[in-house]
Amino acid sequence: MNFEEIFGKNARWTVYPEDKKGLPLVRKSFFIKDCKKATLTICGLGYFEAYINGKRVSNDYFNPVFSDYFYRDFSHYNYPLPGEKSKHRIYVCRYDVTELLTEGENVLAVILAGGWLTQRKKTSEGKVNFAEEMYLCFTLLAEGEKVDEVVSDGKLKYSTSHIVDSNVYFGEKVNYKKYKEKYFLPGFDDSSWNNPKEREDFGSPLYIQDVPADTVCERIVPKPIARRFGKVIYDVGKNITGWVRLRGKGKVVVCQAESLKGKNLDFRAIGGGVQKQKEEYIGLSDGIEAHPTFRWNGFRYFSVKGRATDIVAEVVHIPFKKVSTFESSNDVLNWIHDAYELTQLNNMHGGIPSDCPHREKLGYTADGQLTTETAILCFDCRSFYRKWMADILDCQDEKTGHVHHTAPLMGGGGGPGGWGGAIVFAPYKYYTMYGEEEYISTFLPAMEKWIEHMINECMGEGEQKNLIVRERKNGWCLGDWCTREKTVIAEPFVNTCLFITALRQYKALCDVCGREFKYGNRQKACEENVISYYWTEGKKTCQKGVQGADFYMADLGLISAEEGKTAAQKYVERGYMDVGIIGIEYLYRYLFENGMEEEGTRLLMSEQYGSFGYMKNQGASTLWEYWDGRKSQNHPMFGSVVKYLYYGVAGIRYQPGFRSITIRPALYAGLSHLKCSLVRPNVTVNVAYEKIEEAETYEISYVGESKVFVELSGERYELESGKPLKLKK
Numbered sequence: 254m255n256f257e258e259i260f261g262k263n264a265r266w267t268v269y270p271e272d273k274k275g276l277p278l279v280r281k282s283f284f285i286k287d288c289k290k291a292t293l294t295i296c297g298l299g300y301f302e303a304y305i306n307g308k309r310v311s312n313d314y315f316n317p318v319f320s321d322y323f324y325r326d327f328s329h330y331n332y333p334l335p336g337e338k339s340k341h342r343i344y345v346c347r348y349d350v351t352e353l354l355t356e357g358e359n360v361l362a363v364i365l366a367g368g369w370l371t372q373r374k375k376t377s378e379g380k381v382n383f384a385e386e387m388y389l390c391f392t393l394l395a396e397g398e399k400v401d402e403v404v405s406d407g408k409l410k411y412s413t414s415h416i417v418d419s420n421v422y423f424g425e426k427v428n429y430k431k432y433k434e435k436y437f438l439p440g441f442d443d444s445s446w447n448n449p450k451e452r453e454d455f456g457s458p459l460y461i462q463d464v465p466a467d468t469v470c471e472r473i474v475p476k477p478i479a480r481r482f483g484k485v486i487y488d489v490g491k492n493i494t495g496w497v498r499l500r501g502k503g504k505v506v507v508c509q510a511e512s513l514k515g516k517n518l519d520f521r522a523i524g525g526g527v528q529k530q531k532e533e534y535i536g537l538s539d540g541i542e543a544h545p546t547f548r549w550n551g552f553r554y555f556s557v558k559g560r561a562t563d564i565v566a567e568v569v570h571i572p573f574k575k576v577s578t579f580e581s582s583n584d585v586l587n588w589i590h591d592a593y594e595l596t597q598l599n600n601m602h603g604g605i606p607s608d609c610p611h612r613e614k615l616g617y618t619a620d621g622q623l624t625t626e627t628a629i630l631c632f633d634c635r636s637f638y639r640k641w642m643a644d645i646l647d648c649q650d651e652k653t654g655h656v657h658h659t660a661p662l663m664g665g666g667g668g669p670g671g672w673g674g675a676i677v678f679a680p681y682k683y684y685t686m687y688g689e690e691e692y693i694s695t696f697l698p699a700m701e702k703w704i705e706h707m708i709n710e711c712m713g714e715g716e717q718k719n720l721i722v723r724e725r726k727n728g729w730c731l732g733d734w735c736t737r738e739k740t741v742i743a744e745p746f747v748n749t750c751l752f753i754t755a756l757r758q759y760k761a762l763c764d765v766c767g768r769e770f771k772y773g774n775r776q777k778a779c780e781e782n783v784i785s786y787y788w789t790e791g792k793k794t795c796q797k798g799v800q801g802a803d804f805y806m807a808d809l810g811l812i813s814a815e816e817g818k819t820a821a822q823k824y825v826e827r828g829y830m831d832v833g834i835i836g837i838e839y840l841y842r843y844l845f846e847n848g849m850e851e852e853g854t855r856l857l858m859s860e861q862y863g864s865f866g867y868m869k870n871q872g873a874s875t876l877w878e879y880w881d882g883r884k885s886q887n888h889p890m891f892g893s894v895v896k897y898l899y900y901g902v903a904g905i906r907y908q909p910g911f912r913s914i915t916i917r918p919a920l921y922a923g924l925s926h927l928k929c930s931l932v933r934p935n936v937t938v939n940v941a942y943e944k945i946e947e948a949e950t951y952e953i954s955y956v957g958e959s960k961v962f963v964e965l966s967g968e969r970y971e972l973e974s975g976k977p978l979k980l981k982k
Contacts, residue, residue: 256454260392264404267449269387275413279363287397295391296345299368300547305353307437313466317344318604321647321661323455329380340647341457358439366419366547375422378664410446419547430536464604464640471568479516484556491874492553494599494610495569498544501537505559509552523611551610571601573632576932582925585858585866593892596875609885615659618675620890626682627896654706668731669724670751671835676703681758688910694766719778721748733833737863737880742800746787750805801832808843825852829863834890845901854921903929914961951980
């Protein structure tokens, strides 16, 4: 939608320069009579918090959701960005504010923060900000006997707020001596305040935001565990995202970290000790509750220095409804499921699936695509992934077809297959969850452009012809990532297997959308060359037995079923995983889709170093970035395996959109009971298994429109909606 369709003819974007004295506080006084309904349409970039007559317009935080707002200069990025990128979008929020208005004078007050728009303090990716000023546009329509229109323009008034500084990575500083309630209420004389400049529309398409915003989802009373140098150290009990809310007097400083070093906070995992999550509150007095406004922290532990009371840890993320449950007799399987759900929620803020909630906070395309299907299985997050897939399209270079490593684009390293391939993998996984062929067909042109880029720019020559050997000159070319030991599996091998997988998934989408697939010969050539170059005994490049390489080949059907099964048996007997975030998806997909559910379940249960059980036994509450726990301990990327708790362990095999489901129940690997449920838009499935002595009992039911079958002991049953099937063998 264009500007006028969203804001009308009279509103204008207004401009607010950065000021070291504080974030902008903008006021608009207006009079209302006989209002029956009032709607506020508003966008403040980077973030905004709106009040009417001193009351917050909503319980939302971090609005609008993060997107590639408008054109910016890429020349100061740390990694080269070839070609031209010209797709952008801005989200706009709309609220019913009828109940907040009164007869007579009213005041709309808005605090603006730079958010991602102006972030320049963290420079590990170079200068990636969009602007060095903030922007506000709004229209308030009050409908009664007549329609009153209140709009943003150069007549607004602004000054500096009590929030002195805010940075999405480093923290906030708030001076409550500057806070005056009268600034937010009618009757205050703001004539001495500044008038903002107006500016032309950015030209980016505008969208009414339909992605839920972050909000406070849980409150936890923390446990004090130590006193160090005038600070009290607290333990929340689990790794969360959000902030510390407190009351205090004078100056209070709060720092957060997800781990301890001795009895001190350990900041290394969230920025090498340089980047700290810190809030500083000045001028606190009785009655004031303090917490950050425009940033979230990722932490389990925090310190408080100063006089503070009523200390509570507030869990903040997008409040997605859980739509699945899983519980079994094995503690490790249960931990994997619950730890993944917590980790994923901890990384769903501002409309993007982040890699971690503290050090980077970015929508890395590999991390996000790997867990797309699993996240949709666990949560009602359809609009969220629609938005993020639009970000992926926006971050595709329109000239070359290259897909960048973060969406929205904020720099960062990656590789052509696992990261760039998100333009195929994420929509394909969305399709498996929802179907929606007409919607998915809109992605096919961008997928084809990316495929052409891979063929024209990323392939080698000579013996390496039809292998993906690079991404671009001087660019990253990761293959797998975060393996147990140093990553030695060959990047071209991994990226070529990923490219073959992407071609197959693209073909499947072409087939269901009635489009032509024209890369059959290229796919065959890639398959033949990955075999000849990487699977020939005696060659230095041979990848047999290297960090799960056998499962890439077995999953693609490029080695015999016997070879794949032999490799899998040896791997499972060893009892740990040496694969990274890419290899783990190939590993479990092969095991659970090729009759090796027993082996796959046993491997998931492992407690050796290089397993989820090892994380659990080290006291983790969330999934780690590395198997040994170094760096971030709040990374969802390995959580792609949770899909197979439903698909493999519980045996719920679904066709795209859950139009047809076949349930193959079996109590694997010594399980004595299992119970799970899945709620989809068109069907709800419940599965329960129990083994008492030698007898196995199954109760399976569903409600909905899908066709549901059960296969057990060579028999096939068709279920009826609402009629449970009870079996014993």
